[in-house]
Amino acid sequence: MAFFTHHVCRALSSSAVRNVVIKHVTIIGGGQMGAGIAQVAASTGHSVTLVDTNTDILKAAVKGIEGNLKRMVKKKFADKPEAGEEFIQKALQNVSTSTDAGSVVQGSDLVLEAIVENLKVKQDLFSGLDKLAPAHTIFASNTSSLSITDIASSTNRLDRFGGLHFFNPVPLMRLVEVIATSATSQETFDSLMNFSKMLGKTSVSCKDTPGFIVNRLLLPYIMEAFRMYERGDGSKEDIDVAMKLGCGYPMGPFELSDYVGLDTMKFIMDGWSADNPDNPIFAQSEMLNKMIAEGKLGKKTGEGFYKYK
Numbered sequence: 001m002a003f004f005t006h007h008v009c010r011a012l013s014s015s016a017v018r019n020v021v022i023k024h025v026t027i028i029g030g031g032q033m034g035a036g037i038a039q040v041a042a043s044t045g046h047s048v049t050l051v052d053t054n055t056d057i058l059k060a061a062v063k064g065i066e067g068n069l070k071r072m073v074k075k076k077f078a079d080k081p082e083a084g085e086e087f088i089q090k091a092l093q094n095v096s097t098s099t100d101a102g103s104v105v106q107g108s109d110l111v112l113e114a115i116v117e118n119l120k121v122k123q124d125l126f127s128g129l130d131k132l133a134p135a136h137t138i139f140a141s142n143t144s145s146l147s148i149t150d151i152a153s154s155t156n157r158l159d160r161f162g163g164l165h166f167f168n169p170v171p172l173m174r175l176v177e178v179i180a181t182s183a184t185s186q187e188t189f190d191s192l193m194n195f196s197k198m199l200g201k202t203s204v205s206c207k208d209t210p211g212f213i214v215n216r217l218l219l220p221y222i223m224e225a226f227r228m229y230e231r232g233d234g235s236k237e238d239i240d241v242a243m244k245l246g247c248g249y250p251m252g253p254f255e256l257s258d259y260v261g262l263d264t265m266k267f268i269m270d271g272w273s274a275d276n277p278d279n280p281i282f283a284q285s286e287m288l289n290k291m292i293a294e295g296k297l298g299k300k301t302g303e304g305f306y307k308y309k
């Protein structure tokens with residue numbers, strides 16, 4: 001009897017959370033990643049609400065999306081400028097903005113977070129939204145380095161929580177890592193995979209392990225590049241040229257760090273260092289700390305390892 005009851009309950013709960021076709025997406029965080037994901041989701045016919053605490057960031061995000069769409073359309077619709085203009089207008093009509101996540105999640109199939117890389121801040125966000133979002137709504141995080149299980153633990157929808165890790169710049173990078181925790185339901189995982197496909201991305205599935213696939217491999221590479229530079233083994237320019245021409249990478253480690261954002265790099269490093277205090281790989285970089293203290297966060301502030309103005 002207990003076996004029967006257990007199976008009926010599973011059947012009921014899985015039909016209550018059947019595959020969700022994601023049409024309306026709330027994206028929280030209007031920085032580089034949030035704006036990029038919003039651009040791609042809106043261009044592929046999804047209705048998107050982009051949320052940030054800062055209205056200037058939201059204005060800049062929409063302006064950036066429009067500029068990027070214009071660049072893309074110039075190439076894609078070279079012989080049909082009118083169709084290109086229609087494509088831009090349709091995509092822009094799909095995007096609205098808000099500074100109040102709580103008031104917009106009601107109509108969302110997916111709430112995707114791309115805010116600062118800090119566990120407590122992400123947990124606070126999701127714990128509040130969990131009380132306001134409909135039961136069917138899937139929650140996902142775009143975290144680079146935090147555990148999806150830890151973020152999801154702030155909610156009561158562990159089966160409807162997963163990771164969707166996009167790459168920067170989102171409109172051009174073709175990969176999405178889809179992360180299922182041990183509690184993520186098959187229906188949620190399938191919905192997230194389908195959503196990534198609808199965005200035109202190739203998905204890989206990975207377990208909720210530190211750094212997933214790409215960052216687990218990328219982090220030691222970038223860290224060693226920093227140490228080489230700090231030791232004076234090579235100039236940053238030479239290290240970048242070496243990796244571009246020697247390995248065919250589109251950017252060297254310092255160009256890529258500027259592109260990702262040095263603040264985000266430090267958040268990632270500090271988190272892993274706190275979890276592994278005795279591992280010298282995660283030791284502080286005085287150079288990185290100094291640059292951040294000086295407001296040199298990379299491309300987004302106009303200066304990092306290189307100048308962009």
Ligand SMILES: CCCCCCCCCCCCC[C@H](O)CC(=O)SCCNC(=O)CCNC(=O)[C@H](O)C(C)(C)COP(=O)(O)OP(=O)(O)OC[C@H]1O[C@@H](n2cnc3c(N)ncnc32)[C@H](O)[C@@H]1OP(=O)(O)O
Nearest residue numbers: 068071075144167168169171219222223226250265269285
């Ligand atoms: C000791 C302490 C150390 C601390 C270590 C911490 C380590 C942490 C490491 C982890 C970081 C994790 C971050 C994250 O979680 C994961 C990532 O995202 S990693 C980043 C992945 N991205 C890359 O690797 C990017 C590599 N670069 C490229 O692929 C290319 O350079 C580029 C960005 C695609 C740009 O290409 P280019 O040819 O160089 O540049 P162009 O400017 O000519 O652009 C080409 C073409 O694209 C159009 N375009 C550009 N940007 C956009 C856009 N946003 N939207 C739409 N279109 C765009 C542009 O107009 C050009 O079009 P064309 O002119 O050809 O028509």
Ligand SMILES: NC(=O)c1ccc[n+]([C@@H]2O[C@H](COP(=O)([O-])OP(=O)(O)OC[C@H]3O[C@@H](n4cnc5c(N)ncnc54)[C@H](O)[C@@H]3O)[C@@H](O)[C@H]2O)c1
Nearest residue numbers: 029030031032033052053057114115116117143144168260
């Ligand atoms: N930069 C990258 O290359 C990259 C790539 C993949 C994943 N990520 C991850 O994506 C996330 C965002 O990174 P980013 O580079 O876009 O950062 P960013 O600094 O460009 O943007 C973050 C935005 O979140 C907003 N924000 C912060 N707290 C908020 C809150 N409580 N509610 C609403 N908005 C809030 C900020 O105002 C800011 O605009 C991080 O978790 C990062 O690790 C970054």
